[in-house]
Amino acid sequence: MPEVVLPIGPQHPALKEPVNFKVIVDGETIVGLELDVSYTHRGIEKAAEQRDFIRVIPLLERVCGICSHAHAQAFCTGIEEIMHLEVPPRAQYLRTIVAELERMHSHILWLGVAAHVVGFNTLFMWTWRDRETTQDILEEMTGNRMNYGMNEVGGVRRDLKPGQISSILSRLPKLEEQIGKYVGMVRGEETMLLRFRGIGKLSKAEALKYGTVGPTARASGVDYDIRRDDPSIAYAEVPWKVVTDTSGDVYGRTLVRIGELQESLGIIRYCLEHLPEGKIGIPAPKVAPRGEILSRYEAPRGELVHFIRTNDTDRVERLDIRTPTLANWTSVTVSLVNQNIADIPVIVAAIDPCLSCTSRITILSERGRRTAEMTWAQLVDHGQRFYRKWGRS
Amino acid sequence: MSGVLREMLENLCSKPFTILYPKEKVPIPKGFRGKIAVVDEKCIGCSRCARVCPAECITMIPDNTEIEVKGKKIVRKKRPVVKFFRCIRCGLCEQYCPSEAIIMKCELSESGTDKEVLVQ
């Protein structure tokens, strides 16, 4: 059969968010791939430059729905270091609890989506039913199921009462039991094993060469986790282990994520039982001294990097966000070659793509090669024209 | 495989997990950030909520009412007006208000058709 171009996206049932692949197919085998990730660019980095440190945190939380606490936390860690603030330990523990709950809900969501992508809708329904437990706990703690609003520069905004602590602890054993059942299912269910094992293999050398991060890299044997190697909040005080695997295929990534689920449950339990007393925040100064900082944080999908430059005002001068999904897209283009069409959604879902995080670039003009700086008003205008044109074409 | 079959059989013999909204309702926990509301008697017109809102959905309009706060009578010169559907329910206004005059109620914010509807 001659070569056929199969357009996956921007709208496709396999994708949760718009991304454009042009897959060049020969029969059922893939021979080439082109990628376009600029569909949900919202100008967040520029918008962050217009807001002071109180108003910018809710904006950064809404970069991504699933890893919202991660963005707010990375930013707060960076700003607190520039301002030389000493955050009280109770606040750090509370931040850790919310962070690990977010990791849990993200990984359970991923497990359901991975099962759905191979047609195993039953596991999708069951895992999302148990995800409701984490969402209920987050709703009681923070007031909302997504976009928690827990962080502010200098600490957290809400406290946990002792009644809440015991109520959360009482719900954890059932969740642990259900996760154990899913481990058994993933290891034993024949169709999942057939679809996941040996697919999308990424060797350790390739993972290091293309800058893969997160569970995707840890499944290829790269033993790197920011929570251990560059710890912030309370990770240095809590006992936990990094989960790695050596197979490098989608099955390995599944095992790594399930292992991380079990570790997160342990971290939450430890933090709840050993929550130190004290204040939940200290008042932060309005103005940040001049400085540049690279703040790293382990989001559920991998290493999240915020580059912040401040210049003695109450706003940031430049904020640059490098999300883990952006780093993992190259590995998709590498591991998709010579696989079947039927494996495209599986391999794409295996890196846990979050396009809202990724879209940080937009194309102004196809022909020009200059770069320029725009003001906020210019960017808003460009955005409205761009999306209106897309809607009409 | 047997784990899957066992779970299937258990689910078949028990009640489904779905909550049949709106016949059954979900219990809303205390502290939920729901609808935004302005408590008129307590507002002193300091404009802190308008300044701290990330979505810029609160505007202060001129006003001239007498408010009693902590036993003293003051004259309030401005009061807030909120664009209900622009509010992102972050709760910063509630946190920074000195007199608990703007609150997030524990009710689900419903849907509507008028984008510019105001809460005052």
Next chain:
Amino acid sequence: MDLLLVIYVLLFPGFLFLLAYGFLLQYLDRKIAARMQARVGPPLLQPVADFIKMLGKEVIDPAGVDRAAFDAAPLMALAAVMTAFLYIPIVGESPFAFQGDLVLVLYLLTLPTIALFLLGWLSRNVFSSVGGVRAVTMLFIYEVPFFLALLMPALMAGSWSISEIAGWQQEHGWFALLQPIGFVVGLIGLQAKLERQPFDIPEAETEIVAGPWTELTGRRLALMHLTMQVMLVAGSGLIAALFLGGPLLPWNISPAWLATIAGFLMFLGKTLLILVILASLKVATGRIRIDQLNDIGWKYLASATILQVGIVLLMDYIRVGT
């Protein structure tokens, strides 16, 4: 006599009963699958509502597509399975039974897959042509074991008529017990023919949008869905007749009208049992790839069937010899 035949064909247990039972089985299938997944599932009249709603939707013709063929293919598929249903014994013998109607029914049940391939090819759409090719590839893989498994009861009963095979089982026992491997292969083949998990490869939603179903809209989609529902009834009726003894009890009941009613209830019960097995199979598995199906189909299904054929021939040889 003619009036009775017309009532048989059109009303009961012909087309009207077929449509009603098709909707009922669709409802039960979705309800059982939903309850196993901890969901609520649709109400009783949901399949009827879906059908009526879909009939009223706009029919969209992609540019350059042969409209007459697009309209004809779902109708051909529906006509084929409805005709196949007439030869299945529901309340005793089918009045249209003749020697060789088993082969006719098997052939007619293949036509919907061909219709899907045609639709995929005619759609001028990359996803649809890939889906259509997958449908025909799957046909090649599962059809041989499926046919062999279904022809083994004919060999043992010594007849090519479905009604006579069902009658043979009344004296000698069910084929599900005499040829268990054939029964299992028959069920798996039926699941593949109906394109349900783990064999819903041509319609793989997350990979190729909807395969050959992508460009079907409005009444064409309604008729194609109806074809699949009717095929579920016809297929389970066929397996019930060939392996579970059809509408007959292991003993004779004297008043004829009582025998008819008992037979009808038997038919309902046996097809419901097959539906529960198929629904559980659908819920418990994910989708496999077409090349993996190739592996499994030829390695396990085909060799199991050959084994079954060998056993049946051996039993026949022993029976003839003694």
